[in-house]
Amino acid sequence: MIKLTGITKSFGRQQVLQGIDLQVEKGEVVVILGPSGSGKTTLLRCINYLERPNEGRIEIGDFEVDCGRASKKDIYALRGKTAMVFQHYNLFKHKTVLENVMEGLVIVQKMPKETARRRSVEVLEKVGLGEKLDAYPSMLSGGQQQRVGIARALALNPEVILFDEPTSALDPELVGEVLAVIRRIAKEGITMIVVTHEMGFARDVANHVVFMDGGVIVEEGAPRDIFNKPREERTKQFFKRIMPEPAYSI
Amino acid sequence: MGEKFDIGYVFTFFPKLAGTLQTTLIIVGGALLTSLIVGFLVALPRLYKVPVLQRLSQLYASFFRGTPILIQLFLFYYGLPEILKLVNIDVSRAPVLVFVILTYGLHTGAYVSETIRSAVASVDRGQVEAAYSVGMSGYQAFTRIVMPQALAIAVPVLSNVILALLKDTSLAFSLGVMEMTGKSQTLAALTNHFVESYISLALIYLVISMVLERLLIILERRLLRHESRAADPFPVFRRERFRRIRQWFTRERSVRLREEAQ
Numbered sequence A: 001m002i003k004l005t006g007i008t009k010s011f012g013r014q015q016v017l018q019g020i021d022l023q024v025e026k027g028e029v030v031v032i033l034g035p036s037g038s039g040k041t042t043l044l045r046c047i048n049y050l051e052r053p054n055e056g057r058i059e060i061g062d063f064e065v066d067c068g069r070a071s072k073k074d075i076y077a078l079r080g081k082t083a084m085v086f087q088h089y090n091l092f093k094h095k096t097v098l099e100n101v102m103e104g105l106v107i108v109q110k111m112p113k114e115t116a117r118r119r120s121v122e123v124l125e126k127v128g129l130g131e132k133l134d135a136y137p138s139m140l141s142g143g144q145q146q147r148v149g150i151a152r153a154l155a156l157n158p159e160v161i162l163f164d165e166p167t168s169a170l171d172p173e174l175v176g177e178v179l180a181v182i183r184r185i186a187k188e189g190i191t192m193i194v195v196t197h198e199m200g201f202a203r204d205v206a207n208h209v210v211f212m213d214g215g216v217i218v219e220e221g222a223p224r225d226i227f228n229k230p231r232e233e234r235t236k237q238f239f240k241r242i243m244p245e246p247a248y249s250i
Numbered sequence B: 001m002g003e004k005f006d007i008g009y010v011f012t013f014f015p016k017l018a019g020t021l022q023t024t025l026i027i028v029g030g031a032l033l034t035s036l037i038v039g040f041l042v043a044l045p046r047l048y049k050v051p052v053l054q055r056l057s058q059l060y061a062s063f064f065r066g067t068p069i070l071i072q073l074f075l076f077y078y079g080l081p082e083i084l085k086l087v088n089i090d091v092s093r094a095p096v097l098v099f100v101i102l103t104y105g106l107h108t109g110a111y112v113s114e115t116i117r118s119a120v121a122s123v124d125r126g127q128v129e130a131a132y133s134v135g136m137s138g139y140q141a142f143t144r145i146v147m148p149q150a151l152a153i154a155v156p157v158l159s160n161v162i163l164a165l166l167k168d169t170s171l172a173f174s175l176g177v178m179e180m181t182g183k184s185q186t187l188a189a190l191t192n193h194f195v196e197s198y199i200s201l202a203l204i205y206l207v208i209s210m211v212l213e214r215l216l217i218i219l220e221r222r223l224l225r226h227e228s229r230a231a232d233p234f235p236v237f238r239r240e241r242f243r244r245i246r247q248w249f250t251r252e253r254s255v256r257l258r259e260e261a262q
Helices: A042-046 A072-081 A097-108 A115-127 A142-153 A174-189 A199-207 A221-227 A233-241 B007-018 B021-047 B051-064 B069-086 B096-121 B125-133 B138-175 B180-191 B194-223 B233-261
Strands: A002-009 A015-025 A031-032 A053-059 A062-068 A082-085 A159-166 A192-195 A208-213 A217-222
Touching: A015 A042, A015 A217, A031 A042, A031 A199, A031 B096, A042 A053, A042 A159, A042 A192, A042 B096, A053 A233, A062 A072, A072 A082, A082 A142, A082 B125, A097 A142, A097 A159, A097 A199, A115 A142, A142 A159, A174 A192, A174 A199, A192 A199, A192 A217, A199 A221, A208 A221, A208 A233, A217 B096, A221 B180, B007 B180, B007 B194, B021 B051, B021 B096, B021 B138, B021 B180, B051 B096, B069 B096, B069 B138, B125 B138, B138 B180, B138 B194, B180 B194
Parallel strands: A031 A192, A031 A208, A082 A159, A159 A192
Antiparallel strands: A002 A015, A002 A053, A053 A062, A208 A217
16 A cells, blocks of 8 residues: 655745645556646656655555655665656666666666566566567667566566656557556556556546646546546546547547 | 988888887876776766866866867976975886876876766666666666766767877877887987888877777777667668669669660
8 A cells, every 4th residue: 555645845946746645555556637737747756756755754565754854775665665667768778678677676676687587578578578578779669668668667576656657758559559568467456656648548447546736636536436527627627628529428 | 301212111110119119008008097087087076066076177177178288298297296396205206107197197087077977968867767766776877877878978989089199199209208209209310211210100100090990999889789770760761772773773774675675
């Protein structure tokens, strides 16, 4: 279980997160929606300390950290329990697909090379890249690169995988293959927090939808409730703007 | 005026000059090692924006890039012992070569630090974040992810720096170091065959430069092996063009053959 309490973050004078409380049960897929600038990516980055929150508490399982005074050790511990998939993949360009996935296992988790290799191959096969082990990222399509990104996160065996707009940088025809992989691992019961603009995906896969705007959570709940009968005016506006066609809801 | 030109001297000077090649290479090697260490240390405060050290490293780079190497040699050789004498350190017995290597090392280091700084800055920040996200420390992210890529980016520029260093060492002669250029001056003066001596000297520098260049290209290729050919549009474009040209030729010929047949 993951529990965030009172997370705040400001860049200079601009307060991007104004006290976020969020609870994620084990095995749940949480989708965070919201207009750009609403703080959803920042929130995600706060969970593994790529951004340092100003205040608040983060609990993952039985590990707990007070963001105001997290030590280096706390940060490494937190990162050990989370993994991230980035919008721009951020693969290590000088390493092969296999090495990209093995890197964290060997260097951080100190797994023996042979074990790490076996684990990495297994995960890469799961995302459909068993044939591309020795390719370098520059030889792959965007969709394949993002699947390597997912494999890299998955191999670490984290308590939660954080997805930061995983399909936003992809050509439209490549979005499907990446979403299919995320769907498949969601079914395996891995806890995921996903920031995305893919409404169809949110509707099908999410157990819980969070709508953010202006650095606060405006509304949250089951996808059926949020999509079909949002309570807040701001949420209704948002859906109206991104899904204007009535044909959509039929 | 010298003696009448005699090509034979070029070949007799060759082995004699090559005998002092060792001294030149010692200066290049020593200075290169010094410059890499100094350049790296000086680049760090600017990469991490350390307040006072950052200014100092800028000052260092401006001095060594903004003054002629010959003046730097004189300053270090004649000036440094005087300054050290003030604090009761006697370096008058230190071999000239030490001063020469130190000066060239610091001079080249200024260029190396600039190269390292820009190479590190050009590795995209996202990869560092990815390294952090899998749990690496700052040190691990730097040595395992940033450094190897920065090195590959830096090698072409470093090649220029190394070749410049090789040629610059010819000035060490002005402090009386008997390296290749010094030796060629001496041989020329002894035999009165100036041009032959300098031709011979130029040939040796050229050969070493070419060998170094070749080695550095091999190194660069090896470090950049992750940049796929497919990602580079040019070869594809060229292949496409060749195909078109061939098509054009074959079509042309088939038309001509048909015309002849009629």
